[in-house]
């Protein structure tokens with residue numbers, strides 16, 4: 023019987039989403055008569071040790087993923103469950119995306135000190151977020167808000183809302199849902215108001231490309247509509263070189279089922295904005311080829327000056 027070693031970070035979210043994915047995989051294995059058992063192995067990443075420094079200054083979000091990937095390459099673990107939005111554009115040699123399971127809620131959530139919506143926040147309220155994407159869209163909607171960086175895992179950010187002077191903080195709804203803290207959410211921001219990060223709410227199950235047993239099992243975990251949407255969003259990201267922390271968002275979903283040999287129709291919206299929210303470039307289009315659609319939206323934004331905005335932010 024195959025023992026599958028699953029590597030995970032030690033944050034509440036990582037442990038929870040890894041545990042949930044393993045439970046679903048156990049069910050799928052049982053349904054398909056695949057004999058295996060799972061063992062969870064905790065790994066401390068560099069990103070976890072330097073949470074107090076702004077991530078973009080120390081090498082971007084790939085930090086959380088890199089050491090887990092090394093353990094996969096080395097054969098110390100057999101699979102890993104990542105948040106799709108933390109995945110760098112390119113995977114290391116020898117590793118593949120084994121499955122993209124069904125997406126959780128892709129929206130951003132506002133957690134406030136007693137206010138029911140973004141509109142209800144008082145004039146000049148202090149909002150905590152270290153995401154340039156969230157800052158840009160918040161300032162676009164509410165130029166009066168003051169935005170300050172707040173770093174750390176979900177649990178420490180919520181603690182900072184309670185202990186420091188923030189009127190609200192913004193987090194991904196998916197993470198809060200997964201760890202069972204949906205009660206803390208004051209309001210959801212629809213994609214029309216605040217486009218999520220590329221891949222937000224989706225998971226990425228990574229394994230070795232040569233591990234046929236793993237690939238067979240993970241294939242049963244794949245959710246095709248989510249995978250197509252994520253491919254379109256990541257093609258957009260890749261065309262804009264959005265690997266590091268930049269004020270860029272995208273959201274795709276299947277807007278019409280495929281029929282016969284025809285692929286489903288995807289609708290993708292992408293945005294690039296200045297961190298002050300004054301300039302906000304946004305485009306929407308539909309298509310059946312996810313990569314072509316992602317590149318189309320990126321090209322439309324490039325025509326309007328997206329690369330200039332991104333270059334200024336990277337400096």
Ligand SMILES: NCc1[nH]cc(CCC(=O)O)c1CC(=O)O
Nearest residue numbers: 105107193194196197222223224
């Ligand atoms: N950047 C950190 C991160 N990576 C994944 C999630 C959870 C949401 C998801 O799975 O997309 C979060 C927290 C957040 O942004 O609130």
